[in-house]
Amino acid sequence: MAARDPAMTIRVPIRSDADLSWVRQQVRRRAAELAFGLVQQTKLVTAASELARNTLVYGGGGHMEITSLGHGGTDGLCLSFVDDGPGIRDVRLAMTDGYTTGDGLGLGLSGARRLVDEFTIDTEPGRGTAVTVITWAADLPVAERAVR
Amino acid sequence: MQLSEQETVASSARALTGFLTRRREQIAQRWADVPLFRSVFTVSRDEAVEACKSVVDALAVVASTGRLEDIEAPGFDTVREQLGSMSGSRSRIGLSPARIAEEVAALRPSVAELLRAEFPDPAATEATEGLLDLTILMGTLRLVTMQTALSAGEELIARQRQQLHEVATPVINLWEGIVAVPLIGTLDSARSQVVMESLLQSIVTQRARYVILDITGVPTVDSLVAQHLMKTVAAARLMGADCVVSGIRPATAQTIVQLGIDLGSVLTRASLADALAYALRHQDIDVSARASLR
Numbered sequence: 001m002a003a004r005d006p007a008m009t010i011r012v013p014i015r016s017d018a019d020l021s022w023v024r025q026q027v028r029r030r031a032a033e034l035a036f037g038l039v040q041q042t043k044l045v046t047a048a049s050e051l052a053r054n055t056l057v058y059g060g061g062g063h064m065e066i067t068s069l070g071h072g073g074t075d076g077l078c079l080s081f082v083d084d085g086p087g088i089r090d091v092r093l094a095m096t097d098g099y100t101t102g103d104g105l106g107l108g109l110s111g112a113r114r115l116v117d118e119f120t121i122d123t124e125p126g127r128g129t130a131v132t133v134i135t136w137a138a139d140l141p142v143a144e145r146a147v148r
Numbered sequence: 149m150q151l152s153e154q155e156t157v158a159s160s161a162r163a164l165t166g167f168l169t170r171r172r173e174q175i176a177q178r179w180a181d182v183p184l185f186r187s188v189f190t191v192s193r194d195e196a197v198e199a200c201k202s203v204v205d206a207l208a209v210v211a212s213t214g215r216l217e218d219i220e221a222p223g224f225d226t227v228r229e230q231l232g233s234m235s236g237s238r239s240r241i242g243l244s245p246a247r248i249a250e251e252v253a254a255l256r257p258s259v260a261e262l263l264r265a266e267f268p269d270p271a272a273t274e275a276t277e278g279l280l281d282l283t284i285l286m287g288t289l290r291l292v293t294m295q296t297a298l299s300a301g302e303e304l305i306a307r308q309r310q311q312l313h314e315v316a317t318p319v320i321n322l323w324e325g326i327v328a329v330p331l332i333g334t335l336d337s338a339r340s341q342v343v344m345e346s347l348l349q350s351i352v353t354q355r356a357r358y359v360i361l362d363i364t365g366v367p368t369v370d371s372l373v374a375q376h377l378m379k380t381v382a383a384a385r386l387m388g389a390d391c392v393v394s395g396i397r398p399a400t401a402q403t404i405v406q407l408g409i410d411l412g413s414v415l416t417r418a419s420l421a422d423a424l425a426y427a428l429r430h431q432d433i434d435v436s437a438r439a440s441l442r
Contacts, residue, residue, distance in 0.1 A: 021334045021336075024334075024367075038399045039398070039399045042368070042397075042399035043399075046368055046369070046370045049368050049370040050371060053372060105375050105409065107409060110408065111408045112407075115406055
């Protein structure tokens, strides 16, 4: 993975519904700064919204860390969603479309995975959950770049 | 030893109370000319002097109870509202909280000067203790003023949040039997509840057969927002109205598909105009330019 510049990492608390919209705004702003296309911005913000809500609802609150990445001339954005909640017992099941222990659509984790380039989940029952996603600006298809 | 220390504290606070009560008039006359009072009580100087006196009185009460450092001291209750309106009117003209705090701090030197004059020997223990107590008390006054200013800000935010809930969800009667809700901003659970209620209500009052939910102004459609939309559509359907969702942007459409949300059960149109055209056509209403203009 590309080297992280710690100076470019900011931490956003996730403690309430109002924090969720702050998370979305922060991710959108950083993605726009890195000249992400509109589609990519929307995808990443939506993924962040899903994951942040999981942190709040299932993890009992936590925080998000945003880190800008530079790798061989392409920019990327790395988002980590961390909570000290109950953790996930069966990750494979949790990643299944339509599976939920709450009353949502069960698309948060699996959907977010499809919206980003890299997706890692680190969890253990009783030890909390950390979901890290990365999106690269250069991942845009050529055609999409042209119309942007 | 502990006991005697408590006693001296109490006696110096008593001395301060006596001083504030005795010099009430002089202190008020001096304070009435500082910006904090002069610029807020503009009707007359007497008004400013009266306001100063009530603050001096409050300080005397706090000193008499010995709770010099307690910002919750009941003695301050009589002037909390006044301090709030003072800091409020200062911040309205653009002063930062730091500047207001400075203005409150500027009240101290003139009182300190009067207090110093009370003691023939400024180096005496009573003099230094008295000044120390006064400094603490004035510091507490500063905190109380800042606290009233901050809680006024919090109240404002809570009120604006409430207003946003109500203002941002109008139901518009577009045509006979056709209503539209232009959704703007974040569609969280609280907002979507408000939308659903006002929408269902208007279906009844407007006898609406068609409902258009326009999401042009919703920047992020995630699974929760989609779920709220689907629930609203289902509820409208139960009330006998057809629901159309319009204004899904290209980037949003791609995102919804990749997220795996199935909006197949929801009728969608690209724009509000398309949705209106659909609703009109289904009511057999033909909107066209007059033949003579063709």
